[in-house]
Amino acid sequence: MLVSYQWLNEFVNLENISAQQLGDKMSVTGIEVEGIEEISAGLKKIVIGFVTETKPHPDSDHLTICQVDLGDEISQIICGAPNIATGQKVIVALPGARIGDNVKIKKGKIRGEVSNGMICALQELGIAENLAPKDFSEGIYVLPEDAPIGMDALEYLGFNDPVIELSITPNRADALSMHGVAYEVAAIYNQEVRFPEVTFSETGEKISDHLSVTVDDEDTLSYNLRIIENVKIAPSPVWLQMRLIKEGIRPINNVVDVTNYVLLEYGQPLHAFDKEHLTTNKIHVRKATAGEKLVTLDGEERELTVADSVITDGDVPVALAGVMGGLDSEITEKTQNVVIEAAVFSSKAVRLTSQRFNLRSESSSRFEKGINVDTVTEALDRAVQLMQQLAGGEILQGTLTGKTLDVNEPIVEVSLGQINQYLGTELTVGDVLQIFAQLQFPTTETNNIFAVTVPLRRWDISIAADLIEEVARIYGYDRLPTTFPKGESTLGALTDHQRFTKEIRHSLNGAGLIEAISYALTTPEKAQQFVFGETKNSQLTKLMWPMSEERSVLRLNLISGLLDDIAYNTARKNKNLAFYEIGRVFVQKNNPLKDLPDEQDHLAIALTGNFGTDTWQEKAEKVDFYTVKGLLERLEEIFGMTNIRLEKTAEINELHPGQSGKIYFGDDLAGIIGKVHPEVAGRYDISDTFVLELSLPVVFAHTEKIHYQAVSKFPTVSRDLALLVGKEVSHQDISALIKEKGPRYLQSVKLFDVYQGKGIGEDQKSLAYSLQFSSSEETLTDEQIEQAVNKIIKALETEFKVVLR
Structure with missing residues (x-):
């Protein structure tokens, strides 16, 4: 404001x-x-001049030689404005003057002719192009005939305000x-306000003889009209134009400018219609019908919906209620009879209509935030008063009301004890009464309880806490006593979930990965990629007013965001990338228009290129499925994740069907892992990329707290098994059976070799395992180890028909 x-x-x-x-x-x-x-800051030596003579410049087809009366002398000035003419009062920057952008005006010659200054447009004094009156937007600003010659132009225009x-x-x-x-x-x-008295003369003709109004719209709370006839449309006087310009509104003409002036003065939006375009002499306020169209003042055709409130001339819409008027009924230089509207529209309805059409105006902004319903008709009367003064005309008798809004001033009670307790003050009854008197809130006090009648102009006050805030403001925040906080301090601590995610970050950072943070907003297509579990059945959570289609819905996965990051880096010649992200996905199980989505933490990993760096000790290796699987196993070992298993799948369309799987913790689906499908990688413009995504709530539920376990004092015994099995048998199944049939002192089972090819059948493969045995109670004997190994081999032979190589 x-x-x-x-x-x-x-x-x-x-x-x-x-x-x-x-x-x-x-x-x-x-x-x-x-x-x-x-506006005048930095400007100087700018006066009002009178153009006594003009003639074309002999060496230019667009310059004019002007003789300008400055009050104490006649000075020659060259002007290039197309609207310069003899007999005009103009703004003149004298030699040595400073105008907008700190430009200094000097005496000089322009194509051989002397120019002693400059005749200025408003824009050259620092006024924005979109605020200059249209009649003078491409030329100099012409002052009224009564402008005093030689007077300081900045003072005359009110720019020193x-x-x-x-x-x-x-x-x-x-x-x-x-x-x-x-x-x-x-x-x-602690002063009194002094507002101008609203008085005017009316004709004997009643407004009801010229116009009727009906309101059938529940979102129109109050609707009032007045008519002023035989007005003369002309530019507004300078004081009104400059006042609007300083408030950021462009002057149009005297009638439209008055509606904007009253908008600023009262905060009450008004609208003026050309009565000649209200063909039925009826105003009907209703909801629009689906598909109905209206061309608004900005020249855009709007297709309306049944949620939009419209003002009609009895049949055809002429304005979008509370937002913008229609082009067909706008005030023009031919307008003679004006219908002025002052109404109260529902804040919610105006906001939704304004959002739907991306149409914000000074009126809609105020209706959205609320207006003083106590001065609706007073603002209407003020408007016709000013129009009569500035445009002439005759005001028809009475106000035509289609709907009234009866609102009583609320009475809010607050006690002296509450005020002092909240503010830490020792105010007396007299102090508080004085503050309410300054606010012009009528107040009665009984037994230290104040009953405050809140004027309708302060619709933000409804409870005792609001009154306490008013007391604090007027008393002075700087005068409130300062006290130290009381109570015991508590040490901050992380929850188990926070500690868990922090340790994941530490582990992945230590493995050489870089944390990425991607946008939570994405496209509908990307949001539905790489989904599993609850996210697979989730609805999309769409933004009602997105910045762009690329940021229109909340994500259901993290992988697509990491692929965007990889694509961005790859395009800049960064080929070896290892990213992870811990962030939230948004699962919508209910109605996305009414209910908030469920926010769930996920972990995602994406690898491409080589993993590690080339050094004299080791070589970087090209990432593959086992690289990302190894990171999963790293997390499994560090955090004691139990019952983890991979299940091959071809259900995830965005992953390669031959290199993709689901991750289960027990019977719970925890995530997905695999190689990005070549078609998907092509759409992202990236090379071979391997990804993993986990639902952290599922992981967290299966994570065991790590307990201290002493290192065994007894030696560890290892045995290797080379097994010949069918190609369809998975390592996961073999490993699970070994752990199940092994003794309690079987510490680990590791696969160290896989072979298919010469020497074994085409439908077979060789798997080699290293089994580690260790007991914390005794040294294991060869007999114990042999019994354990034989039991395992027998179980494998029975279950999977393995052959010991």
Whole structure:
């Protein structure tokens, strides 16, 4: 919210208070001031001149030689503006002047002709291009005939007015108007507000004889109209144009400018219709029908839905309620009779319509945040008053009301004890009554309990805590007593889950992997890749208003994000990559429009190129399925994960059907592992990549706490077994059976060789295992070892028909 200091001074006496002092005071009482600026800052020697004579420049087809009366002299100035003409009052920068962007004006010659200064456009004084009046957007700004020659132009235009920029939080939308800011400043400095009296003359003709209104829309809470006839559309006076420009609004014409002026003054959005385009002399407020169309003031055709509220001329939509008017009924230079609307629309309905059409306006912003329902008709009367003053015209008798909103001022109670307890103060009844009086909140007090009548202009106050906050603001946050916190401090600690994920990071970092952090938002296609378990049956959680289609849904996997990271790095000639990520996926089990998704932690790994580095001791190895499987086994050993097994699968479309598997912990599906399918890798533009993804809640549930176990004092015995088995028998099954049939002192089973080829049948393979036996109680004998090995071999022969080589 931009606040003109001079305009505010009309409502509250700021005679002895500078803009900087006011800004500092407001910042410490709850409304942050982001900055204070003057348009005139850095500008100098700029006056009002009168063009007495013009003639074309002899050596140019677009320059004009002007003789300009500056009050004390006639000076020659060369001007290139297309709208320069004799008899105009203009803005002149004298030699030695400073204009916008700190440009200095000097005497000089332009194509052989002397130029003693510059005739300026508003843009050359620092006004933004989109704020300059359209009539002067491509030329100089022409002043009214009564502008005094030789006067300081900056003073005449009001550019020496400090403009205070307020950062308004959603709960203080009452300060999105000059009246709201005036009440705030009056409370801070214990002053009275002084608003102009709204008076005007009406004709004897009743508005109801010229127009009727019906409201059939539940999202329209109040609807009021007035008519002013025989207006003369013209540019607004300079004071109004400059006031709008300083508030960030472009002047259009006197009627439209008045609606914007009242919007800023009261915070009440208004809309003006050309009555001649309301062909039925009826206003009907209703919901749009599906497929109905409206061309809004920005020239865009909008296809409406049944959720949109529209203003119609009895049949055809002429405005999108609370958001923007229609192009067909806009005010033009031909307009003579004006219908002015002041309404209250549902905040939710306006917000949804505004979002649907990506159409934000000053009106929609205020309706979304809330407006003062107590001054709706007063703002309407203020508008017709100003239109009558600036555009002439006759105001028809009465206000046409289609729907009224009856709201009583709430009474909120708070006790003196509550106030002092919350604020740590020792305020008296008199102190509190004085603060409520400054806020202009009517208050009665009984037995230290205050019954406060809250004006409708402060719709943010509804409970006792709100009143306590008001007391603190006006009393002064800097005056509240300072106390040290009381109570015992507690040491911070990690939960088991936090400690577990921290140890995973430490382990993978130690293995040479780099942690990556990917976007949680992705495309619908990527979100549904590499899914398993709960994520496979999950619905997508879509954003209602995404920044782009690439960031439109919440992810269901981490692998696709890591593949994006690999593609990004590969494109920059980084070929050997080992990434991991611990992040959340978003499982939606219910209605995504009503319910939040379930957030689950996952771990993903992606490897491509070579793993490790070439040194004089070792060589880097090209990653393969067993590399990523080895990282899984590393986690299994470090964290004591139990009952882990891999199951070959071809169900995961994004993984190579011959090199992919599901990871189970017991009977629970915990994740997937394998090589990225060549077609998928091609779409990501990456080479052979191997990935793994685990659901950490499942992993965590199967992780055993590691307990201390003393190293055995007795020697370890190893035995190797070379087994000839069928090609269809998996290592997983062999290993599981060995562990099941082995004795309690069987410590580990490791596969150290796999062979297929010459010397064995085509339907067979050779698996070689190393078995480690160790007891913490005794030295194992050869007889004990032989018995254990024979038992294992017998079980393998029975179960898998193995042949001992």
